[in-house]
Amino acid sequence: MPSLIRPTFIGRMLFVWSLIIVAFFVDPAPAMAEYGDVVINNYSDAAGMRPVVFPHWFHRIRFRCKVCHADLGFKFKAGGNDINMYKIIEGKFCGACHNGKIAWSVKNCIICHSGKPGTPIQIHESTQQELAVPTGFLTK
Amino acid sequence: MKHLLKLMQFSLLVTLLGALLNPAVAATTSAKDSAKPATSKATAPEPVYQYSTRPPAIAGGTNPFNRLLKVAKVPHQPPSNDEIHDPTNQGSTILQPPLEAYDGLPQTESGLGNGVDWVKALDDGHLKPRWERTDPTAEPMVMDMNIVRVPKSSMPDVVFPHRQHTLWLACSNCHPDIFIPRRGANQINMAAIVLGQKCGVCHGKVSFPVSECKRCHSQPKKVAVNGGGPN
Numbered sequence: 001m002p003s004l005i006r007p008t009f010i011g012r013m014l015f016v017w018s019l020i021i022v023a024f025f026v027d028p029a030p031a032m033a034e035y036g037d038v039v040i041n042n043y044s045d046a047a048g049m050r051p052v053v054f055p056h057w058f059h060r061i062r063f064r065c066k067v068c069h070a071d072l073g074f075k076f077k078a079g080g081n082d083i084n085m086y087k088i089i090e091g092k093f094c095g096a097c098h099n100g101k102i103a104w105s106v107k108n109c110i111i112c113h114s115g116k117p118g119t120p121i122q123i124h125e126s127t128q129q130e131l132a133v134p135t136g137f138l139t140k
Numbered sequence: 141m142k143h144l145l146k147l148m149q150f151s152l153l154v155t156l157l158g159a160l161l162n163p164a165v166a167a168t169t170s171a172k173d174s175a176k177p178a179t180s181k182a183t184a185p186e187p188v189y190q191y192s193t194r195p196p197a198i199a200g201g202t203n204p205f206n207r208l209l210k211v212a213k214v215p216h217q218p219p220s221n222d223e224i225h226d227p228t229n230q231g232s233t234i235l236q237p238p239l240e241a242y243d244g245l246p247q248t249e250s251g252l253g254n255g256v257d258w259v260k261a262l263d264d265g266h267l268k269p270r271w272e273r274t275d276p277t278a279e280p281m282v283m284d285m286n287i288v289r290v291p292k293s294s295m296p297d298v299v300f301p302h303r304q305h306t307l308w309l310a311c312s313n314c315h316p317d318i319f320i321p322r323r324g325a326n327q328i329n330m331a332a333i334v335l336g337q338k339c340g341v342c343h344g345k346v347s348f349p350v351s352e353c354k355r356c357h358s359q360p361k362k363v364a365v366n367g368g369g370p371n
Binding site (some may be wrong): 021029032033034035036037039050053055056057058060061062064065066067069070071072076096097102108109110111112113114115116117119120122123125126127131 | 149153213214215216217219222223224225226229230232234235236238241242252253254255256258267269270271272273274280281307308309310312313333335336340341342344345346350351
């Protein structure tokens, strides 16, 4: 029985090109954010802003945990700190560094408010998240 | 760039479909050398089932051990492609991708979590995170004291090193809210940790995840295991 995939030039080319095309169309695995990324969405969605994505890894390269979690009073709970822009501008929470002196200022809204709209509060990839999927995460 | 890729994909698809649907090409190629394989096939006996000699398509064998039923993931994606950041937001592309930041940092064996051995990175001098917000020269107050906890189960003993923790944290982060600083005053179990209490306040969220059992349960039991009862 003659088959299309034969050791001929066209056969080989067909095989190679089909593999390439399949590789383009097949999504091998879902892309995931970095372990420990915190999505903060206490007020953002309701205010028409994108939720905040806090990259933990980026900050721990530059500051030890103590700086934020002891000195600045960040509780160890995603969404558990009542952060709003007034407090940040007054120099509390993020505003302690994001004041244009230690780090870039709060005027760069879109660098923090960069999450997909509607993303629930979470610590990304956390054990708890794997046990209990946050509400609305799968239905989107 | 994206449009060019799409165009390339489309043209490839068209050529492939064209070649498939063109019987003349297929007929001529099959007619050219149909004799050789046809004779070899005719003499071959009825095919019996042959176990595949190819390597398994899935890493870890044909039956990988996947007790957590995890979906394969592509870790450390750049913010523009990580399913959390909005790719339409211009600010997402300004952010540094994690892999760029991890360049040169020591990696853990398991690759779980960030895949970075953060404490080793500190010890080896790859990182110099600030201890004080405004003072880059401030040094942490390190306390080098190990606490050995004997679990009731047959798991190896837990060695809690204060040194690695005080490199990052202040005493007040853990004491007295999470752990009462008194021997025997803290009841710790894995269920609580997995649910985000005790060690789980950090481990499983930002610090290395609880699936790295041996990093805590690191000291062999000194007493004989008596079926999980109290030692």
